[in-house]
Amino acid sequence: xxxxxxxxxxxxxxxxxxxxxxxxxxxxxxxxxxxxxxxxxxxxxxxxxxxxxxxxxxxxxxxxxxxxxxxxxxxxxxxxxxxxxxxxxxxxxxxxxxxxxxxxxxxxxxxxxxxxxxxxxxxxxxxxxxxxxxxxxxxxxxxxxxxxxxxxxxxxxxxxxxxxxxxxxxxxxxxxxxxxxxxxxxxxxxxxxxxxxxxxxxxxxxxxxxxxxxxxxxxxxxxxxxxxxxxxxxxxxxxxxxxxxxxxxxxxxxxxxxxxxxxxxxxxxxxxxxxxxxxxxxxxxxxxxxxxxxxxxxxxxxxxxxxxxxxxxxxxxxxxxxxxxxxxxxxxxxxxxxxxxxxxxxxxxxxxx
Amino acid sequence: xxxxxxxxxxxxxxxxxxxxxxxxxxxxxxxxxxxxxxxxxxxxxxxxxxxxxxxxxxxxxxxxxxxxxxxxxxxxxxxxxxxxxxxxxxxxxxxxxxxxxxxxxxxxxxxxxxxxxxxxxxxxxxxxxxxxxxxxxxxxxxxxxxxxxxxxxxxxxxxxxxxxxxxxxxxxxxxxxxxxxxxxxxxxxxxxxxxxxxxxxxxxxxxxxxxxxxxxxxxxxxxxxxxxxxxxxxxxxxxxxxxxxxxxxxxxxxxxxxxxxxxxxxxxxxxxxxxxxxxxxxxxxxxxxxxxx
Numbered sequence: 001x002x003x004x005x006x007x008x009x010x011x012x013x014x015x016x017x018x019x020x021x022x023x024x025x026x027x028x029x030x031x032x033x034x035x036x037x038x039x040x041x042x043x044x045x046x047x048x049x050x051x052x053x054x055x056x057x058x059x060x061x062x063x064x065x066x067x068x069x070x071x072x073x074x075x076x077x078x079x080x081x082x083x084x085x086x087x088x089x090x091x092x093x094x095x096x097x098x099x100x101x102x103x104x105x106x107x108x109x110x111x112x113x114x115x116x117x118x119x120x121x122x123x124x125x126x127x128x129x130x131x132x133x134x135x136x137x138x139x140x141x142x143x144x145x146x147x148x149x150x151x152x153x154x155x156x157x158x159x160x161x162x163x164x165x166x167x168x169x170x171x172x173x174x175x176x177x178x179x180x181x182x183x184x185x186x187x188x189x190x191x192x193x194x195x196x197x198x199x200x201x202x203x204x205x206x207x208x209x210x211x212x213x214x215x216x217x218x219x220x221x222x223x224x225x226x227x228x229x230x231x232x233x234x235x236x237x238x239x240x241x242x243x244x245x246x247x248x249x250x251x252x253x254x255x256x257x258x259x260x261x262x263x264x265x266x267x268x269x270x271x272x273x274x275x276x277x278x279x280x281x282x283x284x285x286x287x288x289x290x291x292x293x294x295x296x297x298x299x300x301x302x303x304x305x306x307x308x309x310x311x312x313x314x315x316x317x318x319x320x321x322x323x324x325x326x327x328x329x330x331x332x333x334x335x336x337x338x339x340x341x342x343x344x345x346x347x348x349x350x351x352x353x
Numbered sequence: 354x355x356x357x358x359x360x361x362x363x364x365x366x367x368x369x370x371x372x373x374x375x376x377x378x379x380x381x382x383x384x385x386x387x388x389x390x391x392x393x394x395x396x397x398x399x400x401x402x403x404x405x406x407x408x409x410x411x412x413x414x415x416x417x418x419x420x421x422x423x424x425x426x427x428x429x430x431x432x433x434x435x436x437x438x439x440x441x442x443x444x445x446x447x448x449x450x451x452x453x454x455x456x457x458x459x460x461x462x463x464x465x466x467x468x469x470x471x472x473x474x475x476x477x478x479x480x481x482x483x484x485x486x487x488x489x490x491x492x493x494x495x496x497x498x499x500x501x502x503x504x505x506x507x508x509x510x511x512x513x514x515x516x517x518x519x520x521x522x523x524x525x526x527x528x529x530x531x532x533x534x535x536x537x538x539x540x541x542x543x544x545x546x547x548x549x550x551x552x553x554x555x556x557x558x559x560x561x562x563x564x565x566x567x568x569x570x571x572x573x574x575x576x577x578x579x580x581x582x583x584x585x586x587x588x589x590x591x592x593x594x595x596x597x598x599x600x601x602x603x604x605x606x607x608x609x610x611x612x613x614x615x616x617x618x619x620x621x622x623x624x625x626x627x628x629x630x631x632x633x634x635x636x637x638x639x640x641x642x643x644x645x646x
Binding site for chain 2: 072074076117119120122123124127128130131132134135138139142143146256260261263264267309310312313314315316317318319320321323324327328331
């Protein structure tokens, strides 16, 4: 809980514990939501698409925040779990299931697969557990394209029809943005509230010191598996949204590379708060678009043919550099900087405690 | 006889995994760092060989040592810039840093060298020796002998010399090692230089006479299960585990692949890895960790 300015008192425990506690905070939140809802009217289709994809990514990174930041279990296979969600949603949508069933089914399917790979948690911890998620990531495309074509389309992948909500067909960039925004808000609330629940406290205790937490009654194996399940659950939702947004899923979309990027975004933003996930996704998306724009500008100026591969490589150099620099100089991520800034503002003119 | 040939090929491929696994193990054994970017380091070394031998046209006797020096310099630079600053930090940060490094090297390699494939010099002799009805690939056989000799030499170094035993103390625990007067900085520097030198050896054995591209880095994650099976602390275990995985893969490819459309041999190392983690997390010859509160 961040410090509040002096003079703010609460008369009930519920008010003290609320996520949004003071009138200015409520105002700021309302303004933010208003801006987010009105954005489609201001942005062109390209920027709206970038933002939608950032929202889809954010749901997966929020899940990663639960597994990695809250519970301390390194997961390098998040994009495989997103892939499972995407394929399940696509396959069920093709059978005529509605969005209301497809998204939960995708989430549960991804969660179920993650349990399979979380099981070694009974014996191992920390870094070794990350290896089983790498195994999941590498095995995902190998297995997926060899399953019967009637299930998940094999190497060809699966096309997805636009979903319908309350009789409204979501086939425009704006309507998909609306769907993603609604899910992102729910996912953010879910992640923020999870850390304050009994399970979330168990996660955090395990993160701080697993042996000590087992002494005070946290069942480590069970909690680790739950952490994987929770993270993959979000990944499955993200996958379903991805399927609806891109309207086509194939195994090449869910690479180890993407998993590594998810972790990178989380590090840059800050592992330990949902806000960190948001900041990380937005920062990296902005960096990526910046490199793209700069690459395009250089191409236009010099007339040289800078290939898409070069831009991709440059983005990787920038992202890798940013991750390493953040680890060296601000391991707590941008979210921590933001918290410091807020604290400094609140206790001004007194110096930082 | 055909089965015997399959086994021999499996053993020889296994030693390639073994030498990459060895480079994982050496870095871990001397500094307690699991470097997930090891595949990228192998790729970078391979690019150095290409640069000196083919691009600059230096003869092998000059180009190879130059590439070796460049690789070691890369290792020293990585250690100095990143991992020295992370001494004493949780394992988590170190693994994350190696992931950042993975992205960085992959991107930098694509930026400087491009995504296209290029020829790799024929460092070790090509062709095969005929042994009765069996064929032995010369490159891989020489590579296997080199791997065994290096592994044995490193084993002697780590278990029989004062310097090697100091490194073992660092692998056990940074803080304890520091309080016993062992320089952890010195250890990580040695670890990285040894690790990158081995990566260079791995690059030569793996790629000699074939093509080099960005996907050469994939060997890193294929060799990771091998390092784990042998035990991350065991120098000798790496080669043996490599042979086990190589043979298993060859057998899976021969008997199971026709039934699974080629999936079995690709999935085999990772299924094995999960089984190892479930049944014997420290690997065949690794150290068992005992933890106290």
